[in-house]
Amino acid sequence: MDPVAALAAGGRRPRVATVWLGGCSGCHMSFLDLDERLAEVAARMELVYSPLVDAKVYPSGVDVALVEGAVANEEHLQTLREVRARTRYLVSFGDCAVTGNVTACRNVLGAALPVLRRAYLEAADVTPQLPQAPGLVPPLLDRVRPLHEVVKVDFYLPGCPPTADLIHYTLSELLEGRAPDLRARLRYG
Numbered sequence: 599m600d601p602v603a604a605l606a607a608g609g610r611r612p613r614v615a616t617v618w619l620g621g622c623s624g625c626h627m628s629f630l631d632l633d634e635r636l637a638e639v640a641a642r643m644e645l646v647y648s649p650l651v652d653a654k655v656y657p658s659g660v661d662v663a664l665v666e667g668a669v670a671n672e673e674h675l676q677t678l679r680e681v682r683a684r685t686r687y688l689v690s691f692g693d694c695a696v697t698g699n700v701t702a703c704r705n706v707l708g709a710a711l712p713v714l715r716r717a718y719l720e721a722a723d724v725t726p727q728l729p730q731a732p733g734l735v736p737p738l739l740d741r742v743r744p745l746h747e748v749v750k751v752d753f754y755l756p757g758c759p760p761t762a763d764l765i766h767y768t769l770s771e772l773l774e775g776r777a778p779d780l781r782a783r784l785r786y787g
């Protein structure tokens with residue numbers, strides 16, 4: 599049996615997660631734009647982890663994860679690896695996840711330190727001071743990376759943000775055990 603089709607044949611509602619890495623949350627806002635379709639989709643799945651629900655730990659046995667945002671710091675890196683290890687189908691959700699997009703604009707500065715210097719010293723309006731508390735802020739990576747540079751991605755859902763219609767189509771296809779065919783529907787930006 600096709601592995602995606604096995605999702606629908608499992609006799610239970612697929613376990614779905616959404617994850618927020620280095621993005622502006624606009625992709626999640628677009629998810630909420632499903633409006634009344636949210637109830638229809640929610641009835642066909644179990645939302646087990648998301649910034650939209652009160653779950654603190656990413657669980658095991660997730661069927662589908664929509665991951666928003668690029669990988670910009672050490673915490674994103676660790677989270678994404680955990681998500682990959684515990685998820686059957688990982689969807690790169692939005693342009694930042696797919697290409698780096700806005701989050702990766704800082705890559706032109708070449709490394710993390712010039713970014714911090716620019717944000718906290720040169721552009722600061724007050725007495726400049728770099729963040730001192732170790733562990734308070736996850737260390738930035740020198741280069742922002744799209745998801746597929748770190749882990750295997752199963753499906754790509756571009757758009758800044760992807761439209762609610764596209765999110766609905768992709769999720770519905772996966773919940774029905776079909777691989778979404780996005781070739782004629784792709785749009786960046």
Ligand code: SF4
Nearest residue numbers: 621622624692693694
């Ligand atoms: S793709 Fe666009 S809407 Fe989504 S997180 Fe990135 S900047 Fe925000």
